[in-house]
Amino acid sequence: MASNTLRTDGISHNPFQTFTDAIWPLNMMQIFEWSLWMWQRNGPFRRAIRNTARYFVNDINIENIGNNDSQTKTDNDIKQKYLTYMKDVLRIQDLLGTIGDEFLTIGNVMTSIMPQVQRNLVCPHCGTISNLAKLQKGVDYTWQKKTFAGTCKGCKKKVTFEVLDNTDPTDDRPLKIYRWGYENINILYNDITSDCEYHYNISKTTKASILAGEELYLQTTPWIFIEAAFTDNAAIKLDRDSFFHLKTEDLAEMSKWYKGWGAPEFLANFGQILRLNMLDRYNEAIMMDFIIPTRVISPGPGTTSGVDVTRGMMGGSQFASMVKGMVEATRANPTMWHVSPVPLQYQMIGGEAKSLVPVELLEWQYSNMLSAMGVPMEFKMTSFQTSAPTLGLRLFERTWSNYLLGLNRWLQWVADQISAKMRWEKVRASISRTSFVEDDMNKQVRLQLAMNKQISMQTALSPLGIDAKEELKKIMEEEQDRASIMLEAQKEQEGSEMIRSVMPQMQPGLMSAGMNMQSAMSGGGVPQQPAMPQQPAMPMGTPGGSGDPTMQELAVQAEDMAQQLYASPNRRSQLIELGKTNPELHALVKAKLSKMDSQVAGAAVTQAKSGAQ
Numbered sequence: 001m002a003s004n005t006l007r008t009d010g011i012s013h014n015p016f017q018t019f020t021d022a023i024w025p026l027n028m029m030q031i032f033e034w035s036l037w038m039w040q041r042n043g044p045f046r047r048a049i050r051n052t053a054r055y056f057v058n059d060i061n062i063e064n065i066g067n068n069d070s071q072t073k074t075d076n077d078i079k080q081k082y083l084t085y086m087k088d089v090l091r092i093q094d095l096l097g098t099i100g101d102e103f104l105t106i107g108n109v110m111t112s113i114m115p116q117v118q119r120n121l122v123c124p125h126c127g128t129i130s131n132l133a134k135l136q137k138g139v140d141y142t143w144q145k146k147t148f149a150g151t152c153k154g155c156k157k158k159v160t161f162e163v164l165d166n167t168d169p170t171d172d173r174p175l176k177i178y179r180w181g182y183e184n185i186n187i188l189y190n191d192i193t194s195d196c197e198y199h200y201n202i203s204k205t206t207k208a209s210i211l212a213g214e215e216l217y218l219q220t221t222p223w224i225f226i227e228a229a230f231t232d233n234a235a236i237k238l239d240r241d242s243f244f245h246l247k248t249e250d251l252a253e254m255s256k257w258y259k260g261w262g263a264p265e266f267l268a269n270f271g272q273i274l275r276l277n278m279l280d281r282y283n284e285a286i287m288m289d290f291i292i293p294t295r296v297i298s299p300g301p302g303t304t305s306g307v308d309v310t311r312g313m314m315g316g317s318q319f320a321s322m323v324k325g326m327v328e329a330t331r332a333n334p335t336m337w338h339v340s341p342v343p344l345q346y347q348m349i350g351g352e353a354k355s356l357v358p359v360e361l362l363e364w365q366y367s368n369m370l371s372a373m374g375v376p377m378e379f380k381m382t383s384f385q386t387s388a389p390t391l392g393l394r395l396f397e398r399t400w401s402n403y404l405l406g407l408n409r410w411l412q413w414v415a416d417q418i419s420a421k422m423r424w425e426k427v428r429a430s431i432s433r434t435s436f437v438e439d440d441m442n443k444q445v446r447l448q449l450a451m452n453k454q455i456s457m458q459t460a461l462s463p464l465g466i467d468a469k470e471e472l473k474k475i476m477e478e479e480q481d482r483a484s485i486m487l488e489a490q491k492e493q494e495g496s497e498m499i500r501s502v503m504p505q506m507q508p509g510l511m512s513a514g515m516n517m518q519s520a521m522s523g524g525g526v527p528q529q530p531a532m533p534q535q536p537a538m539p540m541g542t543p544g545g546s547g548d549p550t551m552q553e554l555a556v557q558a559e560d561m562a563q564q565l566y567a568s569p570n571r572r573s574q575l576i577e578l579g580k581t582n583p584e585l586h587a588l589v590k591a592k593l594s595k596m597d598s599q600v601a602g603a604a605v606t607q608a609k610s611g612a613q
Contacts, residue, residue: 020271028261032182035106035264038273045266045273048370051379053100056404056431057093059462060086060411063428078425085418086429089174092414096407096431099246102179103406107262109246110180110198111410112238113417116173119219121148121161128154129164133219143213146230165223169421177414182261186235189260196260198243199235202228244413246406265373272369279362286356293350297323299342314342374399407431432462558588565589566596 025031038045062079086092102109119132121141130153135141141150141161148161169175180200188197202210202225209217210229218226228234247262249255254263266273299319314322319342326338367377376396408430415429450460458468561578565571571593579586 018271020274023274024270025267028258029183031264031267032106034270035266038266039101039105042273042277044366045369048375048379049104050097050101052375052400053104054097055379056400056407056433057096057100059432060092061428061430061432062415065426065428078427081424082415082418082427082429085174085422086414090177090414092411095177096411098179099410100403100407103246103248103403104265106182107248107264107267108182109410110182110185110243111246112178112180112243113175113414113421114178114222114242115167115169115421116176117220117222118166118173119223120164120166121150122164123152123154123157123159124162125157125159126152126155128152130161137213137215137218143218146226163223175418175421180238187260191256191259194255194260196245198238198240198245200238201235242417244410246410249402266369269369269372272365272372276362276365276369279358279365283357283362290350290352290356293348296347296349298345298347404431404433554585554588558585558592561585561589562592562596566593 025034039049040046060083062082064075064078099109099111121130121132121135122128130140132141132148137143140153141148148163149159150161151157152159152161184201184203186199186201188199190196206217206225207229210221210226224236228236248265250258250263299314322340323344326340329336329338370377370379374396376393411429411431415427418424419426446455446460449455450457456468461468461471565574568574575586575590575593578589
């Protein structure tokens with residue numbers, strides 16, 4: 001332009017012309033090449049993009065919006081079905097991060113959802129169906145000119161098989177999300193209506209693999225792509241219902257220039273990126289030339305009356321040969337001593353890299369570039385300041401809100417495709433919107449609204465990473481465990497109090513048993529005692545009355561019965577019979593007998609210790 005041109009000494013100059021203008025990309029393919037170059041070569045840029053893309057990837061919300069007439073399926077069942085399929089089968093959260101990387105780097109993400117192919121070969125004579133994946137090329141079939149030929153396993157005839165593709169999604173063959181590269185996509189763009197039509201061109205390597213009959217391509221590639229490989233310059237029109245193009249939006253005039261493509265975010269900062277790479281190049285040159293200093297050894301001064309006597313002793317070539325030999329010998333033997341016929345002088349040249357490297361300029365250029373792209377500088381360093389980062393992060397979240405909306409549109413498209421191809425209920429899918437700058441007041445307000453039943457507890461707790469339903473289940477389990485433990489402790493306490501209330505102060509049977517034990521340990525032998533006559537269990541009724549016995553009456557009965565059964569040879573069988581007829585009395589008697597056994601054993605141990613002394 002004439003207004004932008006200055007003339008000095010007959011030479012025209014444009015003050016706005018820079019080196020950036022000379023290498024500015026001229027078409028979309030060159031723009032994408034620069035994008036890939038930045039992604040592959042610039043580590044800080046790549047880290048900042050990855051952190052930005054994953055900042056907004058959180059848990060997935062599923063809401064049932066279809067008409068569900070079946071009473072067996074609840075909203076929670078539908079939600080869990082979709083979440084399980086998306087997270088475990090499609091690995092949607094990992095894919096969301098990858099989608100974000102591609103969107104922020106290239107500005108375009110093109111995906112399709114298609115069922116996986118199970119290719120079968122059908123005999124035209126007998127109808128035998130064989131799974132191609134279970135057949136061996138060269139043995140069971142041959143591949144030539146888009147046809148499969150071989151011997152049928154059913155009728156044993158040599159035939160040309162028909163192809164039957166099974167594309168019904170199953171547990172073994174779930175839906176698959178395909179991501180298309182920009183090199184193989186052609187976009188037909190209507191600059192009036194902004195409508196686009198997408199065509200896929202098979203790459204040369206893919207075409208060569210199909211023509212050569214590589215088994216993996218023959219088994220899994222959709223048949224429409226195999227047919228296109230046998231046609232020159234064939235372009236496959238992609239189904240718009242199963243195809244989704246997520247792209248950046250720009251001004252209307254720029255959209256006409258982009259012709260249906262989205263422009264990457266870094267394009268507006270192309271000059272800054274170029275200068276940053278120039279600084280990296282200079283930094284590389286400085287490190288190569290100035291980090292390790294060059295060491296020089298020369299003859300030292302040795303003059304007498306203005307005449308250097310060392311110069312006459314040894315020539316320059318002899319001196320250089322001697323010094324090289326000393327260096328090589330020192331490297332072989334670092335402790336070696338050397339003798340020089342002339343004095344030496346040592347100097348270091350270079351090594352100024354630390355003062356020459358433009359560290360501050362590099363950091364400023366990185367900060368300027370990321371700031372222009374709307375990326376916090378901390379995302380390059382993978383660290384955040386702990387003091388007052390709220391304002392910057394809030395501004396960052398508002399700036400990138402359209403990016404989150406784009407991810408939600410893509411996620412909703414995935415849910416719609418699953419619903420259509422799997423014949424499931426329609427749902428609304430979105431990414432849970434969370435923030436690292438949720439202040440304490442906001443959290444308190446959420447919790448207060450939940451306590452007042454104005455919002456759900458799940459809404460209040462989800463920003464904190466807490467699932468209200470799971471926590472409710474855990475609370476109920478803890479309450480059940482607490483009640484069970486308290487009940488057991490109460491039963492043990494009641495049993496202990498009951499036993500203490502019926503425990504007598506002194507039992508004659510226990511005294512005699514202790515005396516017998518003492519006599520046996522003192523060497524006098526065990527005195528013979530007549531066997532206690534067996535007596536039947538006492539009746540449950542109270543003496544002289546009827547009805548259930550009182551606790552005191554049960555204690556008396558238990559005491560008498562324990563004395564009777566302690567030395568009885570049929571103690572075990574009588575206890576079993578008592579447990580069948582009177583469980584309460586059985587428990588008291590059993591506790592009484594256990595106590596008596598413990599006391600007898602304790603008396604025996606005490607006697608043994610006193611005898612040993």
